[in-house]
Amino acid sequence: MKSAVTTVISSADASARFPTLSDIESVKGSFDRAASRLEAAEKLAIHIDRFTSESLDYVYGTQSYDQANKDKCARDINHYLRLINYCLVTGGTGPLDEWGIAGMREVIRAHQLPTAAYIEALTYIRDKVNIPGDMNQQAAAEFKTLLDYLINALA
Amino acid sequence: MLDAFSRAVVTADSKGTPIGTTELASLRRYVADANKRIDATLAITQNVSCIAADAVSGMVCENTGLTQPGGHCYPTRRMAACLRDGEIILRYVSYALLAGDPSVLDDRCINGLKETYLALGVPLANAIRAIEIMKIATVAIMTETNTGRKMFEGINSGSGADCKDIASEAASYFDRVISALS
Numbered sequence: 001m002k003s004a005v006t007t008v009i010s011s012a013d014a015s016a017r018f019p020t021l022s023d024i025e026s027v028k029g030s031f032d033r034a035a036s037r038l039e040a041a042e043k044l045a046i047h048i049d050r051f052t053s054e055s056l057d058y059v060y061g062t063q064s065y066d067q068a069n070k071d072k073c074a075r076d077i078n079h080y081l082r083l084i085n086y087c088l089v090t091g092g093t094g095p096l097d098e099w100g101i102a103g104m105r106e107v108i109r110a111h112q113l114p115t116a117a118y119i120e121a122l123t124y125i126r127d128k129v130n131i132p133g134d135m136n137q138q139a140a141a142e143f144k145t146l147l148d149y150l151i152n153a154l155a
Numbered sequence: 156m157l158d159a160f161s162r163a164v165v166t167a168d169s170k171g172t173p174i175g176t177t178e179l180a181s182l183r184r185y186v187a188d189a190n191k192r193i194d195a196t197l198a199i200t201q202n203v204s205c206i207a208a209d210a211v212s213g214m215v216c217e218n219t220g221l222t223q224p225g226g227h228c229y230p231t232r233r234m235a236a237c238l239r240d241g242e243i244i245l246r247y248v249s250y251a252l253l254a255g256d257p258s259v260l261d262d263r264c265i266n267g268l269k270e271t272y273l274a275l276g277v278p279l280a281n282a283i284r285a286i287e288i289m290k291i292a293t294v295a296i297m298t299e300t301n302t303g304r305k306m307f308e309g310i311n312s313g314s315g316a317d318c319k320d321i322a323s324e325a326a327s328y329f330d331r332v333i334s335a336l337s
């Protein structure tokens with residue numbers, strides 16, 4: 001699983017050297033940003049069900065999509081938010097890349113689910129994050145970066 | 156290879172739940188102790204050759220037959236291989252310590268080590284003794300209970316007494332190697 005620390009260790013190991021000062025500096029950099037990431041992960045874990053249901057009610061309330069897909073879409077949005085929670089913890093996009101994005105479009109198409117609905121739901125979540133009600137400013141910035149990453153991958 | 160963060164992710168994913176407040180508490184502790192972790196890693200990397208050389212010398216002093224003709228550290232080529240292996244084990248311990256997770260040590264160092272040593276005719280009891288001495292030396296340097304230069308004068312985490320927990324984590328990684336060879 002790729003994270004700031006494992007990337008540094010892999011490259012150090014590839015050249016059989018001990019962690020150098022610059023390796024340690026880059027690990028330290030990821031620790032310095034960790035507080036807001038972990039804050040975002042914690043708040044997302046608390047609000048995950050509410051984010052999912054609110055965004056789905058909004059998207060399927062517009063009557064532009066087949067209501068029969070709503071439950072499947074809710075399950076998937078919840079799944080993606082969980083992967084974003086993992087990404088916030090590791091500090092990289094590893095979990096989303098490996099478990100959420102590889103092969104995703106093919107699977108969604110095969111089930112004839114509308115990717116547009118997913119994008120709308122994720123965009124709704126991104127735009128409706130309540131600062132500071134849901135999470136603080138820096139945490140929300142970390143969260144939104146990952147939402148944007150996922151939206152771009154789906155689009 | 157995992158670190159403390161990705162270990163939490165893999166564990167949570169197997170249950171299909173997001174990482175919540177309880178799991179985050181231990182990760183927050185890991186982040187809060189980051190400076191100690193970094194200093195402890197530096198304590199190894201800055202003293203590698205000292206730790207490895209002392210350990211191998213100690214092993215030989217306790218068993219002088221090793222460097223006599225017919226001994227396992229004779230001729231010097233085999234003694235050099237011994238020193239090299241000491242440094243390799245220290246390197247993987249330093250990776251595991253930085254990551255806060257033993258998976259890199261398990262996958263890339265311990266896995267197959269005993270079989271390799273058996274095939275090469277390396278005496279396991281002596282190898283274990285050298286690793287024990289490395290463990291003692293590393294813990295002493297991290298907690299500043301060593302004689303000679305003190306590690307933490309004027310750098311991040313204050314004093315060696317504060318590094319007791321991280322030193323016992325490092326000791327647990329050496330113990331992993333020892334138990335794998337036993």
